[in-house]
Amino acid sequence: MASHESPELVELFTTYTASPVSIGRHLAEATAERTDNDPLIVATGADLALYPGGGQDPQVEGFRLSTRGFKELAGISHLGPALASLVQIRALRGDDSWQADGRRLLAQVEVARAANSVELWRDTIAVEAYRGREQAIADMIDHTCRRTEDYLRTALADQSYLNVHTLREDYLAGTGGSQPAVPMNHMMIATFFLAGMDIAFRVLRWFGGNDIDWNRAMVIIAGRQGRPTAGVTWNTSSVAAMILGASGHKLPLERLYMAPHVRVFATPVNGDLSEVKALEPTFRTIWNGIHATQELGPAMFDGYPRYVPGGTEAPDLATGLTEVSDMPKIHSAEDMLAMVTRLRVVLEDPRQLLSGCVTDFAVAQLVARDNDPTRITVPGLDGVDYAGGR
Template sequence: MSYQPNVAFARLFRTFTSDPQSIGAHLTQQMAQQQADDPLLVSTGSDIVLFPGGGRAPTIESFRKSTRGFIELTAVSHLPLALAYLARMRELSPDDDTWLSDAARLRGHAQETRAANSVALWRDHVAVESFAGHEQKIANLVDYTCSVTIDLLERAERDPGLLTFARLNDEYFAATPANAVPMNDVMFATFGLAFLDIVYRIGNWLRAQALDWSRLMMLVSGQSGRPTAGVTWATNNMCYVVWCASNRVLLPERVFIAPHAPSFSVAELPDAAGMAELERTYRELWLNTRSSIDVARSLFPGQRPYHFDPAPADGMPPITSVDDRDATAARLRRIMEDPTQLLSNCVADYIVDQLYNNGNQPQKVDIPGFSNVTYPHAVQS
């Protein structure tokens, strides 16, 4: 027979915690009653929702796959990286032609994307406010990336030796800028443009809510990006985005990250009753976590209090100028090599700080790989 704890001890255990009628649960319920009017902000891997409190209806803003331009820019970001994956496939199994069929499929999609790309697409269809005035340059970037990649794929089908990391680094990813725009620039630029829109839009949305930041409860809920990523303030850039949107007055101690908590998406939202239940779940989670903090401050008044200082993406190499290619390439390597990082962390803190320091004017933000680079003018409106 498997071990079971003594019944009396188990009841004592549950009286304090892990039971709906426990002391801990009752304390959380009391806190919920007293703070029912406090605003609660919940960020998931793709959406952010504000529960204003007092039973009022929530408002939601998206910042990832369902937003304008995100898929388009991310697809272009991934195009160079796909070649690196093909090179790795060929390196691992040189006699397996899977890479060849994948390369042909990638080339076909790149050709379709190049044909679909235009200034009008970015100006009239994507129509993102933070890209205003840059539509021609974005179209040029896309055309250049597709053109160079299609050409390389066509040549690699005839000469597979082109798909080695040594050749790709010399001729594609880190190509000499005098001869070509390095694809490292393209990847950083497209990450930067996509995140610029996120920061600008989410920041404006948050400020429009006229929040009382001193009372705001914030929860980062569920998985963000890779299963191993974004589980701390330093690696989950939404913490930094919201903190800067608050003009850096939101108390970091009121931001909790719960990677195993329930998530949601705008594509599959519950009905009003379901949203109310979701709000109750989130409030209880936040308040249950907060309860031990409040108790500790009263229980151990003579001990040094814990103080948390917010920080941007953990240990990212500082970008000293818009031409600092060493730093941008180092950041690209870091976010791919460090499983705790969100992929967007290669640009997140830089873009947030740039937008903050430029008075929330996206047209004044300098993006390495974009602002300092001239792409061939190959697309007409």
Template sequence: MNYQPDPAFAGLFAAFTSDPASIGAQLTAQMASLAAHDPLIVSTGSDIALFPGSGAAPLFESFRKSTRGFIELTAVSHLPLALAYLARMRELDGAASGDSAWRALAQRLLEHAQQTRRANTLALWRDYVNVASFAGHEQKIVDLVDYTCAVSSAMLEDVLREPDLLTFDTLNARYFAPAEGAGVPIPMNDVMFATFGLAYLDIVFRIGNWLRAQRIDWTRAMALVSGRSGRPTAGVTWASNNICYLLWRASERAMAAERILVAPHAPSFSVTQLPDAAGLAELERGYRSLWLNTRASIDVARQLFPHDPGYCLEPAAADGMPPIVDIRDRRATTARLRRIMEDPAQLLSNCVADYITDQLHANGNDPARVPIPGFTDVDYPRARHA
């Protein structure tokens, strides 16, 4: 016989919270009525929406795959890492030198790198990608991409000829972190950090400007970071989800950090597949209800236990990432790269997020003045077809 709770107890349970007509649901509805005019910001893994309140139509902006330059820069930042993954595949394969899976993948990666090098032109970055935060740096980006594709192609050709070179010892000594005068002149660790930094600079600059242009009342704003962001285990806390820090800094710290909630299991949306007006209104109602339902217990606790120690959220960016005091400090930048790959809770962009966000604010929101390790302090060889 299947167990069923006693009906009287089940009724008491539902009376508080689990029924649409419960006390909890009714309190949330009462709060929603009072907060109907308050702005609500909802961020997903790729897009951000502002629901202004009072039934006004939402506004949307994107900050990842659908934005200019994101795929281009991210593809280049992943190129060195792809070689490391190939080395791991060969290691697991017992260092076999025959027709193993890694060889076919390495050949295909080489072809992609060569095609990207040919497509990488000043016209592409200046006229087609045409990102405001890259203005004035387009030629240097061309040089960075050309260099990355050239040395990666050379390394791939070497390991395809001599498979015994595809080891982590060789890659570190000749490619990722060579000693001065050994291997490539600019370590690939620098390249990875630089490309991450450039991509995130555009996100902070564009999203920050977009948010400020909406003239949001930050003291009343509600914010929700919704759904999956990056890998399934990452970005589920305030400190590990860099959008929280971005929003807080965009408000010039006027928004209470506690009003930015992370809801990894909440519904998501995409600007490429938005519902109709009725569907958007329902989506907004769901988000507001989720935020306010969570807020209800906070407000009740503060009045229920007025003489006991309370919880205070202290905004923390990147959860203890090594500080970057000097952009030439490779120990700090490579430690950050290791941290975001080794810690499942971290978004990959967290290796640069707090640093770029703070630097953009410290430099008057001028992306041209933001020092990026591996880019600002490095002179890349001029691209062959510059």
């Protein structure tokens, strides 16, 4: 039977909503009239835009894929999951079909190790936030590539070696060989932290150069952040962590909206901000429309319990937890239990951003030390002797 709609009742529906001339739209517009001069911050998956308000031109800061060193470090970070994937392919198929990928990975690791040097990191990639750590980074990459080559050569010579036990003990933990080695878990934490530290350093400096009234700021984290299911809540968005940190946690959570379905602007090319400017009315309408609906709550239901944001408190492994629903609290740069647990969580929890497992910790360290990367500890790198293999 064909569905039927009553024109009269549908018209009643659109009188309130789903129409450019609806009551709901007019409420959003009335709300927006109060906020025309308020700062609006829009974060996409790659850029931050600040709309100062009052008709002033926006400013844009890129923070992710276009940044120096990000992809190079990500390639090293991914060696652990790459080997784990080969282990899983062999277990699932029960044959040697994994070997073609194994040989290809081995060849590329050899090429990457040959290209790696302190000069590459200091003079060519030249990330400001990494100054003074270039030798340590080059040593870490060299050690990681050598360990990966050794593991792959052993597995290609005897594929029974390719299993979860040798992956965990010999490679990730570094305890299964004849001599203890630097855990590759440390490397993964260090590379994720370095990427997050660089992004946070630049974002905090950018926000610090703008006089933002955080109590009036309007924030939208828009579009896709990482994998399709990730970064859509306060607790799972590293971008939210950076913005909250930049505000000194003065930004009220109820003024920060996650909007994964909103159309976003492309990264500006050659300073062309025309698309960014054109979308400002849309972004302001979206923010104000949501806020207007929130304000109906006390107007309609005063006297009933009100909604309060749950906050961003992380579970604490120090209490003996063996299962977590969010990334656990990190107590210090030596708290590898929490940080390696986070590596597991970002793989198993589809809400998490894979590259964001320690970004909030990097932000907190930078905020506490006046955004000076030389004064913070990079877990898994500082104090670790990769050159000596321990």
